[in-house]
Amino acid sequence: MSDPNSIGSQIGDLASAGEKMIERLRRKAFLPDSRKGLNVRIGIAEAAQLLGCSTNRIRMAEDDGRLPPPPAGENGRRLGYSMDELMHMRAVLGASPARAPGDVPAIIAVQNFKGGVGKSTVTTHLAHYFGVQGYRVLVVDCDSQATTTTLFGFNPHFNITRDETLYPYLSIDPTQTDLLYAVKRTPWPNVDLIPSNLELFDVEYELAASGADGQSVLAARFRKLKAGLLDMARDYDIVILDPPPALGTISLAVMQAANALLVPLAATTPDFCSTVQFLSMMDQVIAQLIEAGIEVDYSFVRLICSKFDGGDPSHEMVRTIMEQTFGPALLPVPILESAEISHAALRMMTVYELERPIGTPRTHKRCRANLDEALGQIEQLVRAGWGRVAPAREEDVIHAL
Incomplete structure (x- = not known):
């Protein structure tokens, strides 16, 4: 039988080696000053x-x-x-798309319990899409794996401490009364981030061990996160939440704090089946939360097919099954599988941050056009919630006349 201490040491060594490699990649990606910048220029x-x-x-x-x-x-x-x-x-x-003072900020949870659906990739691209369009955006990384934090150019292990995450606000013994302490500026002038790291998972341990008074503690934390996010959202148009890909305390708090739900899923049979299970579980959990007096209300619930390969017959078949099953809840334009997205991620970037194409200009243009169309569907849902549609372009009006 293996020595548990030896196994723990081996896993620790692997984790340490991995963190050091991430830091090397980060430094290489963000030379010369090892900090991520935004150098994209628009004609x-x-x-x-x-x-x-x-x-x-x-x-x-x-x-x-x-x-x-x-x-x-x-x-x-x-x-x-x-x-x-x-x-x-x-x-x-006078071309700002910002919400009116009376409009409720969109607080969108991007959630699916199935891993590998591109949850963090969708989150960061959605944030940068809204940034390009001129909205004020706050991204909240609620996942202790901190992939979204990494894609924003921070190394969760070296750059982020526990006190810079949601932990001081949600812990059993909180040291913060609002979320302003955790907001970090990003290279985007209108996109901010509340980061995460592995130590955020301590919240799960603490709340699980909260004893006989556990239920009331959980309910208090749920309401506290929602109140904190609503307070922060006064300075933003869009808040995007990236919760853990599992049913836990933080996930439940995030789902209750959101006022819209976006579910990414890939066009494979396992992803489809897993997403059905996720929706079934969410239905039961929301019913229990409402029964416990915890309000859950979404202005929209939509699924978006991610990593879609139109040239793969199996993807086409599964997408047809999705359309038949989910109807209009499935957004009509999927996010296409693209090497440009993968290559950008290797550089800890999104396609919106690339100064020039990584692959061919044609591939980049096709990828960018697809992202704009796919993510624009979500923008239209947000604007519809504000009682508005996209403003007509001046040139389109002139041509129409």
Whole structure:
């Protein structure tokens, strides 16, 4: 029989070696200063499309001094606009999509108990999509595996302490009364992050060991997370929650704190079956929460097919089964499997952060267009909840006339 101490030491050595490699990869990805930056630049045509106006309107604003022109390269050509400059353009041209003061911020939980469905990848791409569109976004990593935190450029082991996660707010003996302490700026001017690390799992242990008074402690924590997020959400349009991929205390608290649910699933039979089980379990859990006096209410519940390969007949077959089963709850545009997403993830980035294509320009353009269309479906749900639809683009109105 193996020596338990030896096994523990071996697993610890593997974990330590892995953490050191992650740090090496991070330093290599974020040279020269080992910090993630956002160097993407947007041309005037894409900027006009995002702002819903004509390129001529942007040039006129530059000519009359309301907007500074973008910097020029050594060859004299315009380099394009940074994300900070694009946000300034939105303010000057009145092109912000921000919610009205009376609109309820969208608090979206991205959840599925099945691993490998791209939950954290969907979370980060969704956050950056909303960032590009001009919304104020807060991402809350509630998963102690901290994949989302890593994709935002932080090493959970070296850069994040337990006191920088949700732990001081949710623990049995809390040291924080609100969540402001945990908010970190990211390279995106309008996207913030509450990070996670492995020690956040201590909350699960503490609440599980809370004794005879456990139920009331759990209910208090559920309400506390929701109250804290609602308080933080006053400064944001969109809050995106990445809960643990398992049914635990934090997952339940997140599901109760959210006001919308997005369920990613891959187009495979195991993923489909697992997602059905997840939905069945959620139905039972929500009923129990409501019975215990804990309110759960979603403005929308949608499933999105991730990692979809249109050239794979098995994917097509499973997606057809999804459509027949879930009907309009399944978003019509799936997120396509793309090497561009995988290559970006290797660099701890999303496709929206790439300065230039990693693969061919055609592959990158197709991937970006698909992400915009697929994630735009969620934007429309959010705007519909605010009683609005997407604003008409100036050029589209002119062409229609």
